Amino acid sequence: MKLDMVGIIVKDMKASLAFYRALGFSFPDNAEKEAYVEVDQGGVRLSFNTEEMVTPLFGELEKPKGQRIELAFLCENVQELDRLYDNVIAKGYQGVREPWDAFWGQRYCILEDVDGNLISLFVPLE
Structure with missing residues (x-):
């Protein structure tokens, strides 16, 4: 078994990608309009998933309760x-x-x- 991807659930894709761009990440043009965006970090993918996209998959999302990761x-x-x-x-x-x-x-x-x-x-x- 190997870690392949870490997914981040985001409230606002545009705001989230702007933060990660400030860290130097590159995303495709118009990525902020998508519900799912991923980047490869040299073998481990980092994905950004809107709350609207994942709610039907996971059920109702609970508010975060402290830092867990x-x-x-x-x-x-x-x-x-x-x-x-x-x-x-x-x-x-x-x-x-x-x-x-x-x-x-x-x-x-x-x-x-x-x-x-x-x-x-x-x-x-x-």
Whole structure:
């Protein structure tokens, strides 16, 4: 068994894709008009699914009750991590924790996407 895809249920596809574009993701033109969008992250797909699309599949959606999952993205270097964090914050998105050098040997920061999901950026420190 292998992890193949992580799906994110979104309230507003346009707003969600704008956040992930600020992180550097590329999406097809007019993707914000779709109910389902996916990108390949080097063997693991990340999908964005509107609430309207998944409600018939899952039944009634419950409101989230606290953070249960975090998506962590490996950056190329410390400068990229800091630049991405600053770019996202400058566009008005929510930071949870500014970049810091964590005791476990990584440069780390935590953001919150427009649906309240925790998004971490990290890079190993040398």
